Structure formats: structure tokens, C-alpha cells
Amino acid sequence: MRNSKRPYRLISRRSCWRLSQLYHQGLAEGKWTTQLDALNALGVSQGDLSLAMQLHELPEKILDLFEDHIDISSHTVRVIRHTIRRDGLSTVLSRIERSGASGAKHSKKTVLSIVKGQALESKKMLRLSGQDPEKIVSRALDLPNNVSDRYHLGVTQGEWNSFSACAKALSISRRNVSDAVAIRQLPDSIRHLFREKEFTFSVGRKLLALKRELGLDELLSRARYKDSMYDVGGRTAENILSELKDENIRPASSFRRIRIKKGRGPNRLVIECKDPKLLLRYRREIEQAISKVLKKRVTDVEYVELMREIFGTPRPIMPRLDRLPGTFRPRLS
DNA sequence: ATTGCGGTTCGGTACCCCGG
DNA sequence: CCGGGGTACCGAACCGCAAT
Numbered sequence: 001m002r003n004s005k006r007p008y009r010l011i012s013r014r015s016c017w018r019l020s021q022l023y024h025q026g027l028a029e030g031k032w033t034t035q036l037d038a039l040n041a042l043g044v045s046q047g048d049l050s051l052a053m054q055l056h057e058l059p060e061k062i063l064d065l066f067e068d069h070i071d072i073s074s075h076t077v078r079v080i081r082h083t084i085r086r087d088g089l090s091t092v093l094s095r096i097e098r099s100g101a102s103g104a105k106h107s108k109k110t111v112l113s114i115v116k117g118q119a120l121e122s123k124k125m126l127r128l129s130g131q132d133p134e135k136i137v138s139r140a141l142d143l144p145n146n147v148s149d150r151y152h153l154g155v156t157q158g159e160w161n162s163f164s165a166c167a168k169a170l171s172i173s174r175r176n177v178s179d180a181v182a183i184r185q186l187p188d189s190i191r192h193l194f195r196e197k198e199f200t201f202s203v204g205r206k207l208l209a210l211k212r213e214l215g216l217d218e219l220l221s222r223a224r225y226k227d228s229m230y231d232v233g234g235r236t237a238e239n240i241l242s243e244l245k246d247e248n249i250r251p252a253s254s255f256r257r258i259r260i261k262k263g264r265g266p267n268r269l270v271i272e273c274k275d276p277k278l279l280l281r282y283r284r285e286i287e288q289a290i291s292k293v294l295k296k297r298v299t300d301v302e303y304v305e306l307m308r309e310i311f312g313t314p315r316p317i318m319p320r321l322d323r324l325p326g327t328f329r330p331r332l333s
Numbered sequence: 334a335t336t337g338c339g340g341t342t343c344g345g346t347a348c349c350c351c352g353g
Numbered sequence: 354c355c356g357g358g359g360t361a362c363c364g365a366a367c368c369g370c371a372a373t
Contacts, residue, residue, distance in 0.1 A: 045369070050334055075367055078336095112366090164345055173357060178346065202355080 016077055017069040019044060019052035048074045054081065059089070061096055065114065067105035076108060083115050091117075099123055099156065106158045113161050122155035125184065141172055144204045145196070148184035151177055176201065182208055187220060195229045198237050206241055222246070234284030242281075 023038050032038045039046055051074040055063075058080060066072060084092050092115055099119045106114065113119045129136075129149050136153050139146045151166050153159075160166045163181070167174035183204030184191075194203060211219050222244050229235045263270040271286075273279055279286070 047335085047370085048368095054334085073367075079366085081335095109366095162345060174346080175356075205355095 015070050016048075016052040016055040016072050016074055019049060020055060023049065023052065051077045059093065061093055062111075062115065065096065065104075065106050065111045067107060071108045076112070079112060080115055087117070095120055104158060110158050110161050113155075119155060119161070122152035125149075125152045126156060129184075141170065141176075143196070143199060144180040144183040144201055145199065147172070147176060147180035151181055179205060179208070186211070187216075189220065190223045192230070193223060193226060193228045193240050194237060198229060200237075203237050203241070207244075210241075210244060219244070232285060233288035234282075234286070236281075236284065239281055239285075 019042070022042060023035075026032050026038060026041065032041055035046070035049055039049060042049075055072060055077055058077070062080060063069070095117050096114060099114050110119070126149065129145070129152075131149055133153055136146070136149045139150070141147050141150060150170065151163070154166055154169070155161055160169055163177040164174045167177045170177075179201065183199075183201070186204070186207055190207060191199060207219075214222070226240065226243055227235060229240070257273065259272045261270055261272070262268070271279070
């Protein structure tokens with residue numbers, strides 16, 4: 001009590017810190033001489049007292065993590081000891097080291113998640129995203145990637161250790177938090193089909209639903225060899241999702257006849273095909289493909305100027321050059 | 334001193350449903 | 354279709370007891 005700001009009733013009588021304190025105090029004052037006597041006098045179980053004695057045996061590195069030693073219950077000690085025996089002390093210590101938790105103070109729950117290695121998962125996801133903390137904090141929480149980054153950043157910094165707590169702190173719905181984290185964990189080969197801005201909650205949730213329905217393996221195999229938005233201009237999220245769902249699959253023979261011919265008037269081409277509706281959904285892709293063809297014959301001044309600028313300029317100024325569609329990529333033929 | 338086990342409590346997540 | 358609220362379920366924390 002003396003050392004605590006809180007009223008006694010709020011401190012668990014199983015608080016190891018307090019228990020060992022009381023025990024040694026009583027021993028010094030001669031209230032008891034054996035642990036057995038102390039048990040009766042203090043009204044605690046032998047197991048609790050034993051664990052309370054163990055508390056001080058724990059490595060400093062771990063004890064230092066707690067913001068308030070009063071919180072440490074016999075169960076907490078037990079879990080930590082169990083983890084150390086199961087995973088090895090060096091593993092646990094390196095978790096603390098790697099999670100960068102030393103120095104700072106944490107809630108009981110957070111300490112357990114650090115010791116058990118759960119906090120490291122967030123650290124890993126954070127590293128994968130490769131964004132620096134200030135950027136993450138300043139970003140709008142509209143895209144799943146941003147929310148996921150923010151969540152994992154919070155975990156590693158001890159701001160929260162659950163979706164719910166994170167949602168409350170950022171005043172966004174907890175569902176968005178959990179979905180965002182799940183969406184961000186989809187394999188790169190799937191996520192990278194979409195441009196960053198197009199990788200929305202809506203798209204992500206549909207992918208998650210698809211993953212539930214097909215299983216990850218099937219989804220991955222369907223995603224192979226699909227054109228990404230970076231590979232081919234004019235791709236829409238809707239089309240990519242539709243392709244992943246294998247919608248409207250039909251024999252290639254039904255599309256054998258595709259003709260482009262001159263239409264009425266000076267500015268028209270007409271495309272003849274089966275199922276123009278389906279093809280119409282790809283009009284942006286088709287348009288861009290056609291304009292790519294056009295460029296082969298267009299030599300207007302601006303265009304030449306542009307080419308000079310690009311090839312006469314050091315790369316770093318055009319960092320995204322290699323992600324653009326293959327317009328400027330030398331063809332191997 | 335250590336460990337296991339059956340049980341309860343509590344908080345978080347996943348899921349469903351509904352209204353906008 | 355989207356997001357928010359409600360809720361059933363699940364797992365972690367916790368407790369008490371007891372064997373070794």
C-alpha cells in the first residue's frame with residue numbers, strides 16, 4: 001500500500017511483487033518463521049507464494065519492461081517462465097532486443113506479447129512495408145495498406161495490442177482494422193496485380209472472400225500469369241477480379257472471328273466480334289494497346305522531345321520508369 | 334519448487350444482419 | 354454494395370487444488 005498510488009482493493013492479492021514484499025516483511029518482524037506459517041497468515045496458496053519468490057529470479061531485462069510491478073501476478077510469472085523454458089532464454093531476450101522494447105515501459109499484456117514473440121510479427125510486417133513511422137502516422141487511413149501499417153506500428157510501439165484497442169484509439173471501425181491486416185497479408189503476387197491506389201478495402205475484401213472460397217493455393221495459381229495494372233495499361237480492378245473468378249469462361253473458338261475495319265466517316269474504326277459486351281469491359285486496355293501501336297508511326301515534335309528527355313536523363317529522376325508498360329522497353333526479337 | 338488439470342471469467346474476433 | 358452494430362464463439366488469463 002505504501003508504495004502504491006492505488007487503493008489496496010484494486011491490487012490483486014496475488015500480486016507477486018506485493019506478496020514477496022509482505023512475506024519478507026513478516027519474516028523480518030518475526031510474524032512467521034516458515035513459509036507454511038506465512039501461507040496461513042496471508043491467506044494465499046503455497047503455489048502463489050512460491051511463484052512470488054521466483055519473481056526476482058527473472059532476468060532484469062524482462063522485469064524492466066513492466067510499467068508497474070504491482071500488476072505482475074503469479075500467472076504472469078508462470079507464463080513467462082514457461083515461455084523461457086520452452087523457447088530458451090536467449091530466444092526470449094533476443095525477442096526483446098529485436099522488438100526494440102527495452103527502455104520503454106509496457107502494460108502487462110504488451111510484455112507478454114513481447115516475451116511470447118507475438119509483437120515481433122508486427123515488427124516484421126512493418127519492415128516489409130518499408131515505410132518510415134512518420135509517413136505512416138501522417139497518412140490517411142483510407143487504404144488497407146495504410147491502416148495495416150498504422151496498426152503494426154502501434155503494436156511495436158506499445159500503443160495497443162489488439163484490433164479493438166487500435167480501432168478505438170484511431171476511431172475507426174474494428175472491422176476495418178482486422179480486414180486491413182488480413183488484406184495486407186495476402187501474398188505479393190496477388191496484391192501487386194493492383195496499383196497502390198486501386199488496392200482498396202472493397203478490392204481487398206473481395207480477394208479475401210475469394211481466398212476463403214478457393215483456398216490460397218488455387219487463388220495463387222489463378223493469379224499466375226495474369227497481367228497486372230503495371231504490366232498493361234487500362235486494366236480495371238473489376239476485370240482483374242472477374243478474371244480471378246474465372247467468370248465468363250468460354251471456348252476460344254467463339255472468339256476466333258475478330259475484325260477491325262474502317263467505319264463510316266474519317267475518324268472511325270469498327271470492331272466486330274462475338275459478345276461485344278465482354279470486350280467492351282476491356283475498352284481501356286484496348287484503347288491503350290491501339291495507341292501504343294499508333295506511337296510507332298507518330299513522330300510529332302513533342303514526342304521526340306519526350307524521348308530525348310527520358311533517355312538523356314539520369315535514372316533516379318525517373319524512378320518509376322521500369323514499372324511503366326513496355327512502351328519504351330527494347331524488344332527482344 | 335514445479336507442474337498439471339479442470340474450471341471460470343473476460344476480452345477480442347469473426348460473422349451475420351440490417352439500414353443507409 | 355458498404356459500413357456499423359449486435360452477438361456467438363474462442364482463446365488467453367486466471368483461479369484453486371493437488372500430486373510429485
